[in-house]
Amino acid sequence: EVQLVESGGGLVQPGGSLRLSCAASGFTVNTNYMTWVRQAPGKGLEWVSVIYSGGSTYYADSVKGRFTISRHNSENTVYLQMDSLRPEDTAVYYCARVRVTRMDVWGQGTTVIVSS
């Protein structure tokens, strides 16, 4: 069964760091595009970052320079390292598999709260 399971969310103070994990099963992350999408409380979906199968990475302007997407092939896991966190980064973070133009498999999400 194709599945994604996120973990690593929690409560962190402004300026702090957190690393999210997305464990995949049923397919390999290094042969697919993988992305992170977030949803702030009461808001819609916002694309955050993507890592291509070739290793190229891209970011939304709102997180560029603060977040880093990566993958660990042997663990079949994608990560999102989040540094210099701000209250506006508070959201549910979803991991998804990307078929170039669309996101066809999604995880259940992990919640990040940035607050003092």
Added chain:
Amino acid sequence: EIVLTQSPGTLSLSPGESATLSCRASQSVTSSYLAWYQHKPGQAPRLLIYGASSRATGIPDRFSGSGSGTDFTLTISRLEPEDFAVYYCQQYGSSPLYTFGQGTKLEIK
């Protein structure tokens, strides 16, 4: 940057009725780059339509997509109770690579 504007913000309908959701782009979008998702509270978003009109695996034929250029539509016929959710359109393109509309909430009347 392409902005996607969805309308209406909220749509109140009864089971059995049909729903028409609109997604308008600020610039022309390649049809093959336009997708629709369904999102229910506490659940993962679900891909419904890709390439503007192709149904994703397992999606009932009550869901259909159409449109081109700057105007796209998601139509849901014969609404079932499980169809009431928030719907998002999404495009793939230049910076940012992926853009979502603000969503349309389909609620039970």
